[in-house]
Amino acid sequence: MNGMDLFDLSGEKAIVTGAARGLGEQIAIALAEAGADVALIDKDLQNAEKIAQDIEKIGKDAMALKVDVTEQGEVENMVRKVKEQFSKIDIIVNNAGIATVSPAEELSKEDWDRVIDVNLTGVFLCAQAAGREMIKQRKGNIINIASAASLIVPWPQMHIHYNATKGGVLMITKTLAVEWAKYNIRANAIAPFTMKTPMVVSSQLYAKYLDEWEARCPMRRIGEPEEIKGVAIFLASKASSFITGSMILVDGGYLAW
Numbered sequence: 001m002n003g004m005d006l007f008d009l010s011g012e013k014a015i016v017t018g019a020a021r022g023l024g025e026q027i028a029i030a031l032a033e034a035g036a037d038v039a040l041i042d043k044d045l046q047n048a049e050k051i052a053q054d055i056e057k058i059g060k061d062a063m064a065l066k067v068d069v070t071e072q073g074e075v076e077n078m079v080r081k082v083k084e085q086f087s088k089i090d091i092i093v094n095n096a097g098i099a100t101v102s103p104a105e106e107l108s109k110e111d112w113d114r115v116i117d118v119n120l121t122g123v124f125l126c127a128q129a130a131g132r133e134m135i136k137q138r139k140g141n142i143i144n145i146a147s148a149a150s151l152i153v154p155w156p157q158m159h160i161h162y163n164a165t166k167g168g169v170l171m172i173t174k175t176l177a178v179e180w181a182k183y184n185i186r187a188n189a190i191a192p193f194t195m196k197t198p199m200v201v202s203s204q205l206y207a208k209y210l211d212e213w214e215a216r217c218p219m220r221r222i223g224e225p226e227e228i229k230g231v232a233i234f235l236a237s238k239a240s241s242f243i244t245g246s247m248i249l250v251d252g253g254y255l256a257w
Contacts, residue, residue, distance in 0.1 A: 001238075006237060006238045006239035006241075007034060007233055007234070007237045007238075007239050008034065008035050008237070008238075009031060009034040009035040009036040009091075009233070009236060009237055010035035010036075011035070012031075012035065012036040012037070012090040012091055012236070013036065013037050013039075013082070013086035013087070013088050013089055013090050013091070014028075014031045014036045014037070014038045014039065014089075014090065014091035014092070014093065014236065015038075015039045015041060015078075015079075015082055015089060015091070015092040015093070015126075015130060016028040016031065016038060016039070016040055016041065016092075016093045016095060017041040017042070017067070017069055017092075017093065017094055017095050017096040017122070017126055018041070018042055018069075018095040018096030018097060018145075019038075019040035019041055019042050019048055019051065019064075019095065020040065020042035020043075020044040020045075020047040020048040020051065021042075021044070021047060021197070021198050021199070022195075022197035022198055022199055022225055023095055023145065023192065023195060023197060023225055023228050024040075024042070024093070024095040024096070025051055025225070026225045026226055026228050026229050026232075027093050027095060027228060027229065027232045028040050028051060028055065028062075028093075029051070029054070029055065029229070030228075030229035030230075030232050030233050031091065031093075031232065031233065031236060032055040032058060032060040032062065033058065033229075034233045034236070034237065035060070036060065036090075036091065036236070037060050037061035037062065037086055038052075038055055038060065038061075038062050038063075039062070039063045039064075039065060039078075039082045039085075039086070040052050040055075040062060040063070040064045040065070041064075041065050041067045041069070041078060041096070042064075042066070042067070042096070043066060043067070043068060044066075045064060045065075045066035048064035048065070048066070049064040051064070052064040061085075061086070063081075063082070063085055065078055065081060065082075069094075069096045069118065069122030069123075069125060069126055070117040070118055070121055070122050070125070072125050072129075075122075075125045075126055075129045076129050078126075078129070079129040079130055079132075079133060083133060088133070088137055089130050089133045089134065089140070090134075090139065090140060090141060091140075091141045091142075091143065091236050092126060092127065092130040092140075092141075092142055092143070093143045093144075093145070093232065093236075094122070094123040094126050094127060094142070094143070094144045094145060094169075095145040096118060096122055096123075096126075097118060097119045097122075097145065097165075098114070098115055098118045098119065099115065099159055099162045099199075100114075100115060100159065100161070100162070101157050101158055101159050101205065102158065102159065102161075103158050104158070104160045107160065107161060111161065112161045115159075115161040115162055115165055116161060116164070116165055119162065119165035119166065119168075119169065120164075120165040120168045120169065120172075123144055123169055123172055124172055127142050127144070127172065127176060127187070130142070131176065131180060131185065134180075134183065134185050135180065135183045135185070138183055138184050139183075139184050139185070140180075140183070140184070140185040140186070141185070141186050141187075141235070141236055142173070142176060142185065142186065142187040142188070143187075143188055143189070143190065143232065143235050143236060144169050144172065144173045144187070144188075144189045144190075145169070145189070145190055145192070146166050146169045146170050146173070146189040146190065146191040146247055147162075147166040147169075147191050147192060148191055148192070148193045148249065148251050148254055148255055149162060149163040149166040149167070150166040150167050150169060150170040150189070150191050150247065151167075151170075151191070151255060152255060154194075155216075156209055156212055157205055157209060166191075169189060170189055170191075170247055173187050173188060173189040173245065173247065174187075174245045177244040177245030177246075178245060181244060186240070186241075186243070186244040187244055187245065188235045188240070188243060188244060188245070188246050188247065188248070189246070189247040189248070190228065190231055190232065190235065190247070190248055190250060191247050191248065191249045191250065191251065192223060192228060192249075192250045192251065193217060193222065193223055193249075193250065193251035193252055193254040194213050194222045194223065195222060195223040195224070195225055195227070195228070196222055196223065196224055196225060197225050200222075210222070216254065217251070217252045217253065217254050218252060218253035218254070218256060218257065219252035219253055221252065222252070223250060223251075223252060227250060228250060231248050231250055234248075235248070
């Protein structure tokens with residue numbers, strides 16, 4: 001097989017959660033540009049539908065569904081609907097996530113629970129529901145969006161609950177890779193440093209900490225959302241066929257020093 005052909009996703013069917021904006025939007029578009037049909041999952045149905053229309057313009061099938069990834073029934077219904085339209089599920093990218101900031105001593109249990117529910121439980125529920133279909137077909141690819149916070153404590157923002165979830169996402173990824181390798185299912189993670197997504201740019205942290213984030217990164221900048229596209233295609237494709245249980249940093253060298 002030609003080296004470039006290894007990245008071809010023609011005929012593949014993918015789900016991307018948190019796909020209405022930011023990294024999820026870029027990943028969904030990237031998978032479609034590489035040849036996959038894509039289901040865009042988000043609570044913001046209107047914007048997910050807009051991106052689905054953009055994907056259809058490049059000649060790929062797309063669908064948008066409003067789903068709360070913390071609700072098991074909604075997640076299972078999501079998988080059923082995608083299977084009905086696409087006939088199979090080859091790839092799921094678990095990108096949906098939230099973040100709030102609070103010193104540990106001031107963090108409320110409500111904020112703790114909400115971030116854990118979305119970032120950790122949501123990843124598990126989506127991986128489990130899609131994985132059951134992948135087990136039946138003896139083929140699948142799970143990509144979880146982790147973070148530099150999976151390995152270190154990012155600073156100066158304080159979010160112990162977010163860090164805990166991203167460490168958990170890494171262990172979910174490794175565990176699924178080990179348990180489901182026998183079904184020809186791979187599980188990997190992508191760990192970005194701070195990226196210039198709409199959620200980040202609109203937050204109070206952006207103006208407050210941008211200079212420090214850039215100073216702490218060897219490349220002296222934060223990432224552009226489009227810079228997630230290449231690694232997503234790589235992990236979704238045959239180009240990474242012997243890679244599972246791994247996490248790829250997209251961090252501008254942030255963890256190198």
